[in-house]
Amino acid sequence: MQQRELVKQSPIRSSYLTHSAHFGRVFAVESTLELDYLNLLRFEKTAESVVSQPFSVRFHLAGRPRRYTPDFLVVEQGVEYVVEVKTRSAVSNPVFCHKAQKLSVFFRERGQVFRVLTEDDIRPGHRAQNIRFLVPVLDTPAPLGEFQALLNATEKRSASMSELQSLLGVLDIDCSFIRRAVAHQLLQCDLTGPWVDLDFIW
Numbered sequence: 668m669q670q671r672e673l674v675k676q677s678p679i680r681s682s683y684l685t686h687s688a689h690f691g692r693v694f695a696v697e698s699t700l701e702l703d704y705l706n707l708l709r710f711e712k713t714a715e716s717v718v719s720q721p722f723s724v725r726f727h728l729a730g731r732p733r734r735y736t737p738d739f740l741v742v743e744q745g746v747e748y749v750v751e752v753k754t755r756s757a758v759s760n761p762v763f764c765h766k767a768q769k770l771s772v773f774f775r776e777r778g779q780v781f782r783v784l785t786e787d788d789i790r791p792g793h794r795a796q797n798i799r800f801l802v803p804v805l806d807t808p809a810p811l812g813e814f815q816a817l818l819n820a821t822e823k824r825s826a827s828m829s830e831l832q833s834l835l836g837v838l839d840i841d842c843s844f845i846r847r848a849v850a851h852q853l854l855q856c857d858l859t860g861p862w863v864d865l866d867f868i869w
Contacts (some may be wrong), residue, residue, distance in 0.1 A: 688806035694719040703795040792859030809851035
């Protein structure tokens, strides 16, 4: 399989380059939906490796040779997922459905899992928006000292956003701790809700 070059700027598509210290590489993506999926992978940190535009393959569709380049190759728990990120409307197209069926068989024969993800998978509620807010601090050190101070100061292990902000004020801990602690999953919450309305457990 041929390695694809990093994405080139297109007059009709936006291109993005972003770096992840956790995965130790630069990623090239071609849409904001792909970028939101990559941000999700960076936040969850459950994948062992992630490569954007990893390779190109040739397969046959309707009797004709075609070339296909996946958006991502994601390895999680030893399973290789070949990931295509598409809008909901594109996925509903019968031509794409037929192509996806062919690719599913193509990659299954190679021991890989072909997966198509849409905005329904990537952007439920406010999750993508909240993770975009977390991205600038994903690669910064975890606020372990402040978190330990919180643990030592109270037996509470849950709080609303406003309650936690008040508690941090009493402890003289800057409220930026919340953003950093969520980014490093020291604080657990349902990111599909609006940021200001989040409830936390720790």
